[in-house]
Amino acid sequence: MKVGIIGGGAIGLLCAYYFAKSKWEVTVYTRRFEQAQELNRSGLKIRETTNRAKVKAELLLETKKIDADLIIIAVKQYSLSEIVGQLKTLVEKKQNMLFVQNGMGHIDLIRDLDHKNIFIGVIEHGVLKHSDSEIDHVGKGTTKVAPFQGKIAALSGQLEGVKQPHFPFEYWDDWYQILADKLLVNAVINPLTALYQVKTGSLVENVHFQKNMKRLFEEAVNILGLKNKEEQWRNILRVCHNTAGNRSSMLRDIESGKQTEIDAISGYLIERAEDQNKDLPYTRFVYESIKGMS
């Protein structure tokens, strides 16, 4: 089987590594020529392991067709708009596509595609990228997938061939549910860790930070229309404990001067609230603060 992975970032390389270990033919489509060169030359390494995985890589801009059974789109949400146009010509209507962005900002862009089998993924792994060919799999989690267009069997049948204990898949029926659950976690943890410049665990250890978490939580859970509120709150506390030593992706983006995904997370919630003539003052505060810092 062949997988094409668009974006050689932390998540793209994580997927590339585990598919290659499962004996799939992997091609990573990069933005930069130097990264493609490096991957072709050295392969791909996860820090804790000794073996490098062999992958092919090429520049997305120079690609005419993506020859793959499954295509994983692993760029950040804000890079997706420049790629969606290319997907219309690079990917045939019957090829499977899996989008793994955080937030909800990508959904309207995906609606523009009329491919038969489109899937949404929520990645619950923690990954740090050290170089163009080396990552650290710091948090072992799962990847939840659900159909957006087409039937889940088209994807689950393929993923039968990826049996890796540290890289499992879970199958869900409702893409909105899995994305909304993750969005809620990110809407609470990401902006606060970035603003206070603290690791995820510090949010719950500090009673004042935890009060602000609760305020963001109340706004987000109501706007997203999520039920089982108590369980959702417990889940956020659990994520803070389980990833206590991690720096959230938003904190890392701010620290390295990169664009953040605040528009797809808090920005999306603010838009939903405006549609309902509601205001989310705490969410708006963190949104404007992060925009001002990045």
Ligand SMILES: NC(=O)C1=CN([C@@H]2O[C@H](COP(=O)(O)OP(=O)(O)OC[C@H]3O[C@@H](n4cnc5c(N)ncnc54)[C@H](OP(=O)(O)O)[C@@H]3O)[C@@H](O)[C@H]2O)C=CC1
């Ligand atoms: N890292 C993590 O632990 C987690 C990340 N996620 C989500 O997964 C998604 C990807 O995140 P992550 O991997 O961390 O992000 P990164 O910033 O590490 O990677 C994004 C990659 O996309 C590449 N890219 C951007 N534009 C293009 C283009 N036009 N053509 C080809 N490649 C392009 C970038 O290339 P270049 O290097 O040249 O800029 C970069 O390598 C995000 O939505 C994130 O929220 C979800 C859960 C955990």
Ligand SMILES: CC(C)(CO)C(=O)C(=O)O
């Ligand atoms: C859940 C959390 C905060 C884990 O680090 C995350 O998804 C992120 O960093 O974007």
